[in-house]
C-alpha cells in the first residue's frame with residue numbers, strides 16, 4: 430500500500446474503534462486505550478521506524494488535539510507523563526532517544542568485520558533490541574550483550590532478545606574491554622566521547638561500529654551503505670587519524686574557535702558545526718594510530 434495510505438487507514442480504524450467503544454458504554458479512557466492499542470499494533474506493519482511512530486502516534490495526538498481529552502481523569506495524564514519519563518529518563522536527555530536499527534541495516538557487516546565464533550558483541554544503548562536482532566542475524570555464533578538505561582525498554586528488550594544478555598546500565602559507565610565489537614546507534618555529539626572510551630578500553634583489533642554517525646577525528650576502516658541509504662561506519666582499534674579537514678561537532682569540553690577554513694566544511698554531504706574542544710587526542714591502548 431502506498432504511503433501514507435496505511436497511516437490514514439490505521440488512524441481511521443483507531444477512531445472507529447474509539448467510537449464503537451463509547452457507543453458500547455465504555456469510559457473515555459477505556460475507549461482511548463483501545464484506539465491507541467489498535468494504532469500501536471498497526472504500526473508494526475509499517476516499514477520504518479519513523480512511519481511506525483506516525484502510525485502509532487496519530488490517534489493519541491488527534492485525540493488530544495480534538496479537545497475530547499478533557500474528559501480523561503487527571504491520573505491518566507500523570508501516567509502518560511510517567512511513561513514518557515521512564516522511556517526517556519531525565520539525566521539521559523543529552524543521549525539518544527529510541528530509534529531502532531532498521532531491518533537489514535547490518536546484513537553485510539560480517540563481510541567487512543569478520544569475527545571468530547563466540548566473539549563478544551555489545552549493543553551500547555540497545556533500546557527495544559532491533560540492533561541486537563540485526564547483529565544476531567549477522568553473527569549467529571557470537572555472544573551478544575546489550576545495555577539500556579530506560580527500565581521499560583530494558584524489560585521489553587530482554588523479553589524480545591532471549592538470545593542475548595541484557596543489563597539495565599549506563600552505556601558510558603559500562604566496561605567495553607573484553608568486547609570484540611561495540612555497536613552504537615547514538616547521536617553525532619556522542620561519537621567523540623564513544624571513540625575516546627573505545628580507544629581507552631577496547632583491545633587492538635576490536636571494532637567500534639556506528640550506524641549513521643561517524644567519529645569526527647578518525648577514518649573508518651569501511652563504510653557500508655544499507656538499502657535504506659543509511660551508512661554504517663566501521664572503525665578497527667587502534668583508530669586511524671583522519672585528515673584534519675573538518676573539526677568535530679560541539680562537545681562538553683572547553684570550546685575553542687575553529688581554525689581558519691574549518692567552518693562549514695562538508696562531511697559525507699552534511700555540514701558540520703566547526704567547533705572543537707580542548708581535549709586530549711584519542712589514545713589507543715597499545716600501538717600508535719596508523720592509517721588503514
Ligand SMILES: C[S@@+](CC[C@H](N)C(=O)[O-])C[C@H]1O[C@@H](n2cnc3c(N)ncnc32)[C@H](O)[C@@H]1O
Nearest residue numbers: 524528529530554555556559560578599600614
Ligand atoms: C537510537 S536508540 C538505538 C537502539 C538500539 N541500539 C537499536 O539500534 O535498535 C538509542 C538507545 O540508547 C539508549 N541510551 C541512550 N543513552 C544511554 C545511556 N547513557 N546508557 C544506556 N542506554 C542509553 C536509549 O534509551 C535508546 O534506547
